[in-house]
Amino acid sequence: MHDLHTHSNQSDGILSPVQLVSRAVERGVTCLALTDHDTLSGIAEAESEARRLGLQLIPGIEFSCLWQGVGVHVVGLNVDPEREALLAAVAGQTESRTTRAQMIGERLAKLGFVDAYAGATALAGGEVGRPHFARYLVEIGAVKDINAAFKQYLGAGKAGDVKQLWPEVGQAVSWILAGGGVPVLAHPDKYKMTRSKLLRLVKEFVEAGGQALEVVSGRQDPHLTATLAKLAQDAGLYASIGSDFHVPDQPWQELGAMGALPVSCRPVWQLWQ
Ligand code: MN
Ligand code: MN
Ligand code: MN
Numbered sequence: 001m002h003d004l005h006t007h008s009n010q011s012d013g014i015l016s017p018v019q020l021v022s023r024a025v026e027r028g029v030t031c032l033a034l035t036d037h038d039t040l041s042g043i044a045e046a047e048s049e050a051r052r053l054g055l056q057l058i059p060g061i062e063f064s065c066l067w068q069g070v071g072v073h074v075v076g077l078n079v080d081p082e083r084e085a086l087l088a089a090v091a092g093q094t095e096s097r098t099t100r101a102q103m104i105g106e107r108l109a110k111l112g113f114v115d116a117y118a119g120a121t122a123l124a125g126g127e128v129g130r131p132h133f134a135r136y137l138v139e140i141g142a143v144k145d146i147n148a149a150f151k152q153y154l155g156a157g158k159a160g161d162v163k164q165l166w167p168e169v170g171q172a173v174s175w176i177l178a179g180g181g182v183p184v185l186a187h188p189d190k191y192k193m194t195r196s197k198l199l200r201l202v203k204e205f206v207e208a209g210g211q212a213l214e215v216v217s218g219r220q221d222p223h224l225t226a227t228l229a230k231l232a233q234d235a236g237l238y239a240s241i242g243s244d245f246h247v248p249d250q251p252w253q254e255l256g257a258m259g260a261l262p263v264s265c266r267p268v269w270q271l272w273q
Contacts, residue, residue, distance in 0.1 A: 038064060
């Protein structure tokens with residue numbers, strides 16, 4: 001079974017790459033892509049554990065980008081984690097994320113949470129993001145849970161909602177192609193776009209060199225799966241499937257716990273088999 005979209009603690013997941021691989025094996029996954037946000041730092045560790053347990057590990061990444069002002073994610077599958085062009089892109093994204101995390105820390109400090117940046121950094125295995133600030137605020141008892149942290153301090157319009165300069169979709173596609181990988185437009189339904197806007201995004205993604213659409217993302221309505229399968233087919237895109245796993249207590253995003261790709265789809269793994 002394929003699960004081609006997962007996160008470790010090298011971005012905003014909870015498990016280490018080693019723990020992620022072993023959980024994937026327990027859950028019956030035979031081919032796993034580690035696709036941390038804007039980083040390749042967990043790949044080596046995941047690869048060696050995958051070799052030990054006999055699981056096929058696909059090196060991947062999930063780039064945050066912008067398209068017409070909307071935050072859009074492009075996953076790169078089967079990238080070569082040693083390619084210079086890809087490493088340079090990752091370094092740029094890291095710098096951008098660090099600057100943003102420091103700004104969030106400064107804003108929270110002004111609200112009296114003077115150790116927020118240090119606290120969030122301590123909770124992050126790799127790069128620091130809003131979920132780490134949220135966990136820190138829960139830990140010090142400032143809020144009762146993660147949702148409350150976003151609602152009061154980190155969500156849209158709140159002090160910690162610091163916008164970031166993300167690359168355009170076409171730029172992320174180029175980075176992935178330069179890294180020898182397959183660009184996949186991630187979880188199209190999450191953007192909550194109108195159908196015509198989504199069609200425009202898909203068209204531009206294809207023109208930029210995009211090759212696949214994530215037809216299945218976690219547990220989803222079969223009607224949505226059928227709609228996205230058709231969209232992939234019409235656009236001449238391969239189809240990908242992944243849980244978007246972050247933490248073990250969310251059954252709708254559990255490793256390997258998705259429906260299958262419709263038989264009408266061309267699975268993205270045909271590109272590397
Ligand atoms: Mn995430
Ligand atoms: Mn995403
Ligand atoms: Mn993701």
